[in-house]
Amino acid sequence: MKLATLRDGTRDGTLVVVRRDNQALAPAAEIAPTLQAALDRWDEVAPALAALSERLDQGAIDGQPVEVSKLGPPLPRAYEWVDGSAYINHIILVRKARGAEPPATLETDPLVYQGGSGVLLAPTDDIALTNPEWGLDFEAEICAILADTPQGTRPDDAGSYVRLLMLCNDVTLRNLIPPELAKGFGFFTSKPATAFSPFAVTPDELGPAWRDGRVHLPLRSSLNGELVGSPDAGPEMHFSFFDLIAHITKTRAFTAGTILGSGTVSNADRGKGISCLAERRMLEIIDDGAPSTPFLAAGDQVRIEMLDPDGRSIFGSIEQKVVTQ
């Protein structure tokens, strides 16, 4: 099933179920008022949500038209946002771009950072350009929303803790990263609010494309209407979501509603394009000695989506415009 959050002036919005063709929605607040409330008692409410979803899909109820501009992020505020960096090609390129070495444990120990989760952006919210000198960039990723997940979860057991999948734009301020990482405490100020896709879907919506803790489909990123990347999110995800869950639960447990990101989807094959501008800039440095692609500027439009093999959008699209703040 596909779930979304309708903005209604409250902090958490109201839960809706979305028809498989993304064209209609049905209010689900009688089952659970918000997505977080549904996640809090998932086993109890999931059957009723699934039944509502089925009635909507089969035309037993009409539902209301989906207006994406009225949707919030599926979780407008989440208890944790943990973002991995599971695509090795991305790590190598962006570190090269800032003159840093990949960590020695690149292929054996997952990279994750803890991001801000209290203020999250809707799929159509503007991206604020506070200071053009900060090097505004997008990063297209896949995310999992977790169930209550105990400390010490093993990769083999991790699948049952993945409740929902969605997409995100992990907005990044590239030029703030080097000084911030030099301090040793992580990305803090270099990561402003993250935006999410309109729909969060149960893994079964992806059919065989969800396997081994990976989403085996291309993730499409467009800039100002031009498709700039469609790397396959599957085979080159070096650490699967299951590996990432095992990693993050090494020393603590996670609460229902925790969002776990894949990191920027990236393929070694250049023909697959890019999921962030930093990669393209690095390729330009390698080829030409200097980057020619600028970072995001006011008016730029970013679109991120994933299509199923029949060309239908699974998560709806993130469509954000950069605006001067």
Next chain:
Amino acid sequence: MKLATLRDGTRDGTLVVVRRDNQALAPAAEIAPTLQAALDRWDEVAPALAALSERLDQGAIDGQPVEVSKLGPPLPRAYEWVDGSAYINHIILVRKARGAEPPATLETDPLVYQGGSGVLLAPTDDIALTNPEWGLDFEAEICAILADTPQGTRPDDAGSYVRLLMLCNDVTLRNLIPPELAKGFGFFTSKPATAFSPFAVTPDELGPAWRDGRVHLPLRSSLNGELVGSPDAGPEMHFSFFDLIAHITKTRAFTAGTILGSGTVSNADRGKGISCLAERRMLEIIDDGAPSTPFLAAGDQVRIEMLDPDGRSIFGSIEQKVVTQ
């Protein structure tokens, strides 16, 4: 006023108001069901909470006895946990202890990291000793709970966003820090769940001890019944809470209920003792060439509290026992 959260089997517990002498509490769920709910609409509910607090303090109502073991952390799950490191003496000592240099911007650019906030510990919850090799340590700190705080907040305006103050034990796995920081993404696995004091209090409860965004009182840490530190939390907090708020809002906004930590309270005067074992171990290395104080072991008991000038506990005490997991 003093607020606390009574555990009731739900995820967020139930809000109570606590008498100034810490001995009695009154249910406040009719005003706001949970502390997060109160923070969500603070301006609306704070007068009623204050009135209830006053009736309790003046004996107009008896209240129920406070049993600290039945209290959760004031926020059992929070939307963000951002921890500073504002005491320069602590930074210098712990970096020396792990052979790392303090950052070049030590005195001009605050250090903060984003911590896990989905699973927080009550003041009397056990500290899990998962693996003794990880180097389990406590860290005594002061925290602020923030209101909705906009991007670009200036230090001069930051005071109005501090809703409540409390204490925390920012449990740390010292031996996991060097490999984790070497990866460049922050502390992630080296920071398990954090524990908080029983009571979160409005800044006015501290009287003149709350000034300039600092708490000017000693923070007392005891290990196995022995007082090991009582450094003054005031003058040596190089970056005040107001400075920290200005820093963290540089690139994004924060939602009501965000917890902001001071970092380990530390004084240059050795006579004031320590607020974590890493500092004592570093002093032993400086004096004797090697540390003689072990990290925490099963059965160890940590106590953290702060007394007002009349010797009364302001926040109640964190009293945790280390147990093998």
